[in-house]
Amino acid sequence: MLSLEEDVEAHALRQQGWSISAIARHLGRDRKTVRAYLNGERVPGRRVSSRPDPFEPFAEYCRLRLADDPHLWATTLFDEVVELGYRGGYSTFTRSLRTHQLRPHCEPCAAARGRDVAIIAHPPGEETQFDWLELPDAPAAWGWGQHAHLLVGALSASGRWRGVLAESEDFAHLIEALDAVVRRLGGVSRRWRFDRMATVCYPASGKLTAAFAGAAKYYGVGVDICPSRHGNRKGVVEKANHSAAQRWWRTLSDQVTIEAAQAGLDALSIRLDGRARRRDGQRTTVGALAEAEPLRPVPTLPYPAEMVVRRTVSPQGLVAFRGNRYSVPPGLGATVVTVGHRLGADTLQITTSGGAVVAKHHRAPDGAGRVVRDDGHVIALERAVLTAFSDAPACKHKTRRPPSQAALEEAARLRGLPAGDAATRVVIDLSTYAAAAAQLQHRLHQQPASTQEEAE
Structure with a gap:
């Protein structure tokens, strides 16, 4: 390795007409080393590693992934190459991406930077920020339509966040997801912050709805509504939304089940608890800060909101709900029914469009894949099938009929x-x-x- 002074000397002698061999003898260095510095292949003061580059086997994969998606997060790509066997650190990985210039340039993104951001103090245990994240292109097997919905909650002081998938953004799904999020966060903070979502407040005035006021009193929290067009008031949860969308949803497979997708999201949020933080000059992590927040225990049962969803009865007289199937009486095949249950209860009921309750069942665990049948429905279905049979001779399809x-x-x-x-x-x-x-x-x-x- 040449020092900076030796590199300057070598370039000066070369411009004066010296040969590479003469410069190497003058400096006491190898000719190949001097030639590499003169050709710009090596930089003075930087030693070439004798060990193979651990990033080199993964460079082509990274190039292909970034060519397909130029805005793919480096953290997301790092998660993928770690699963493929990469053993280097994250900083080494990002430095290699820059060195190899693998990310394509995006002019619109390069121009949209430099906005001022306010800093808001958040005492520990004071606030939890919530926000709905609408996820496009939901897997068709979920049966949720074009979009899935993710409720994300983040502790403002520590930055810990958790998310729960939901089929809809109505009031009952909001309460169910809220309860699941605060249990994953470890407790209830003193206040909850929302934007102007219609299930929490009246968007025009920001006043709480009567339904959500009852839920807030049940959990014992105060509610803060963000002013219109002031997204920075809940920047912690917005950043969590960004992480969930880019590091989890962007790479989610079309064949994944709802339960597997939720498990992957939980694993990501738990892994991000290891993010480094510095408080009062001491190095710590997001998880350690979250464990120190004074949160109150969550009520034993969620707020008893009434959830109602629409389903179509299968030809076997079964209705799908939360990864299980529940029986209804015969004769309802291909009709649309509603499945309703009270949050926290272990039963559900199935109602026709006319309001008649046709079945009540004990709920199976979500995603268990069970078929819950009522004995009366089984007997009635067998009778209906047997009654449909006739003793008349079968139709002959091979008869010659000119x-x-x-x-x-x-x-x-x-x-x-x-x-x-x-x-x-x-x-x-x-x-x-x-x-x-x-x-x-x-x-x-x-x-x-x-x-x-x-x-x-």
């Missing part, structure tokens, strides 16, 4: 033939052809021999 006379006449009409029975049938009389042949033979015998030879 077209009827009416069909033949219609075919003749379509072909443009004259109407009538004679016109619709083609009759071939061979005696007519025999008479014509006999007349021709008789004429040949009456002609002279020369004429017959010419005719032959």
Whole structure:
């Protein structure tokens, strides 16, 4: 390795006409080393590592991933290459991405930077920020339509966040997801902060709805509503939304189940508890700060909101709900019913569009894949199936049945033939052809021999 002074000396002597061998003898260095510095292949003061670059085997994979998605987070790509066997650190990985210049340039992103951001103090245990994240292109197997919904909650002081998938953003799904999020966070803070979502407040005025006011009193929290167009008031949860979208949803497979997707999100949020933080000059982590927050215990049961979802009955008389199937009486196949249950209860009921309750079941654990049948429904379904059978002989599909006379006449009409029975049938009389042949033979015998030879 050449020092900075030696590199300057080598370049000066080279410009004065010295040969590389003469410069190497003058500096007491190897000729190949001097040539590499003169050609710009090596930089003074930086030693070339004798060990192989651990990033090199993964460079092509990173190039392909960033070519497919130029805005893929480096942390997301780092998670992928670690699973593929990369053993280097994150800072080494990002430095290699920059050195190899693998990320394509995006001019619009480069121009949209430099906005001022306010700093808001958040005492420990004071506030939890919540926000809905609408996720596009939901897997078709989930049956949720084009979008999935993720409620994200973040502790403002420590930055710990958790998220829960939901089929809808209505009031019952909001309460269910809220309860699940605060249990994952470890407790209830003193206040909750929301933007102007319609299930929490009236968007125009910011006043709480009566339904959510009851839920807030049940959990014993104060509620703060962000002013319109002031997203920085809940920047902690917005950053958590960004992490969930880029590091989890962006790479989610189409074949993953809802339960597996939720497990992957939980694993990501727990792993991010290890993010480094510094408080009062001491190095700590997000998880350690979150464990020190004074949070109150969560109530034993969630707030008893009434959840109602629409489902279509299968031909087997089953209704799918939360990864299980529940029976209904026969005769409802392909009809739309509603499945309702009170949060915290272990039962559900199925109601027709007319409001008639046709089934009540004990809920199976979500995602268990169970078929919950009522004995009465099974017996009634068997009777309905057996009643549908008949002793009449089965229809014979291989019987020869030529077209009827009416069909033949219609075919003749379509072909443009004259109407009538004679016109619709083609009759071939061979005696007519025999008479014509006999007349021709008789004429040949009456002609002279020369004429017959010419005719032959």
